[in-house]
Amino acid sequence: GALAAQLGGRLPLESQRGYHVSVRSSNLQLRHTVMASENNIMVNPMAMGLRLAGTVEFAGLKRAANYERAQALLRQGRLLFPHLDTSEVTQWMGHRPRMPDSLPVIDCSSHAENAWLAFGHGHMGMCMAATTGREVAHLVAGRSSQVDLSPFSARRFR
Secondary structure: OHHHHHHHOOOOOEEEEEEEEEEOOOOOOOOOOEEEHHHOEEEEEEOOEEEEEEEEEEOOOOOOOOOHHHHHHHHHHHHHOOOOOOOOEEEEEEEEEEOOOOOOEEEEOOOOOOOEEEEOEHHHHHHHHHHHHHHHHHHHHOOOOOOOOHHHOHHHHO
């Protein structure tokens, strides 16, 4: 937020804190992601086991993690897969920068002609990274973007 303020004016950037639990399970092998909306959980197969995700909160950058959210994911995972071996579990919380309207900022800086803004994707950051990178590369090179970037302007918050 402080860097964005230096480069593009005051922007209402907020931290969306995402939680997940990783389960090193030897008795359950999934080949595909399971999205169980009735349990509000997504289960992703990974090399280390399973990742259970599906909860976020708005609590700023300084507040301690609320790992009860991760424990709730683990409880939902046990309901979904009653035989799941949960003897080896790790918990994680990470910050995902987001904007209040759920749209990222993709724009040139209004304070420095050689700086570009590309942030605020929330929990879609990894999914949108390639597209955002492509569009910023077009901007930096002076080419037209392939996508209408006007909805993502930093100026929308003035």
